[in-house]
Amino acid sequence: MILPSLRPDLFKPGSLREPSNTILLFGPPGTGKTLLGKCCATTANATFFDIKASDLTSKWIGDGEKYVTTLFQLGEQYKPCILFFDEIDCLLTKRTAHEHEASRKIKTEFLSCLDGIKGRSRNVYVMGTTNRPFDLDHAVLRRFTTQIHVPLPNCDERKKLFKELFFNGKITVDLNDDELQTLAYSSAGYSPADISVVCKAAANMPITSLSLEEALAIDEDDVQPVTYKDVEVALKARKPTCPPEIVEEIERWVDNI
Numbered sequence: 340m341i342l343p344s345l346r347p348d349l350f351k352p353g354s355l356r357e358p359s360n361t362i363l364l365f366g367p368p369g370t371g372k373t374l375l376g377k378c379c380a381t382t383a384n385a386t387f388f389d390i391k392a393s394d395l396t397s398k399w400i401g402d403g404e405k406y407v408t409t410l411f412q413l414g415e416q417y418k419p420c421i422l423f424f425d426e427i428d429c430l431l432t433k434r435t436a437h438e439h440e441a442s443r444k445i446k447t448e449f450l451s452c453l454d455g456i457k458g459r460s461r462n463v464y465v466m467g468t469t470n471r472p473f474d475l476d477h478a479v480l481r482r483f484t485t486q487i488h489v490p491l492p493n494c495d496e497r498k499k500l501f502k503e504l505f506f507n508g509k510i511t512v513d514l515n516d517d518e519l520q521t522l523a524y525s526s527a528g529y530s531p532a533d534i535s536v537v538c539k540a541a542a543n544m545p546i547t548s549l550s551l552e553e554a555l556a557i558d559e560d561d562v563q564p565v566t567y568k569d570v571e572v573a574l575k576a577r578k579p580t581c582p583p584e585i586v587e588e589i590e591r592w593v594d595n596i
Contacts (some may be wrong), residue, residue, distance in 0.1 A: 340464055340485075344419055345381040349549045352461060360456050361465045363427075364488035365472040366589060369530030369582040372468040375489070379466070386420035388413070392429040395445060403445040411452040411463070419462035427467035431479045446476065453482045470585065473592045488593055491530055491586060498523035500531055501570075504538040511564035518567040527569075528579040528586075540573035541565050541592040 343350035343358035350356045364372040380387035388410070395406045414420050424430065430447055456463050467483065469475065480486070492500060498519050505512045514522075526534060545563040546554055 340379055340466075341383045344385065344462060345390075347395070347461070358461075360463065361453060361459075362467075362485045363480075363481045363483035364466065364468045364485065364487050364583055366470070367491055367530060367586050368470050368492060369532030369581060370489045371531050372489050376421065376468065379464075380421045380423075383419060383421075385462070385464070386417040387421060387560045388417075388422050390422060390424050392424075392426065395430065396441075398564050403441055404435040404448040405443060407448045407452060414456075414463040419442065419464075421464045423499075423544050424465070424467040426469060427479075428469040428471045428474045431467075431476055432474050433476045437567055446479075448484060450478055470589075473588065488589075491528065491581065493535075494523045494527070497529065497534060500534050501538065504535060505542075505565065510542055511562065513564040513566050514570070522567070522570055522574065525574055528581065528583065530579070530581050533577060533579055533581075537570065537573045540577065544569040544572065572579050 340358065340362060350358045355473060364375060366372060379385070390410065395410070396403055410422065414422050431449065434443060434446060441548075452563075453465060458464065472480070472486075501514075501522050502517050505514060526537070529537070542565055545565060549557065
């Protein structure tokens, strides 16, 4: 998405290198899908529209379709732009015979607008994120021509996350490489968001272990460094928030694509 916006001469409409306007990021919660969308908008110097399902629904029948149409028209006016739909499965689940007419009309209008931007709206991109890609309507999946799996981090990636979060120069840390490796092994199944919470909890322990009087009087340079023991305690207190069955279901869905 970024390269075609920066080098349009290399990605000409109608050719096999024509850029994809629709991108779906799927994977377990907490893996940074929303952050990826924001990073793309910043790197490509694009306007970023962060849209929730509640922004496109109304108690009045007919308003939902108008909101969808207006949103895509705004994208045309502010291009280059990214229309970012977080948790898109809340809006575009599989159509059934018993669903409400208003919901069905919103889905139909959304699919029509997606077809409309392909080839015509060169600098309007639609990005969606979901933790449940298997719940999306098949017509939606077909229109999202680029589908990217954002999985949980592996052991090496978790070690890098711990290192990046702790050794950023803002707090004092007493951790060696072997301890970081042990933490990486111990945090299997943790998402980047979970690891961030663990690191914040560990960073607070040298202060929260003090009495109120001590915390108010201590100088910043005298605060004890974060140790392996602190991170270990925080890791035990914080369990992974991503259910293993969701990860397995996503992986099965990926294998069957």
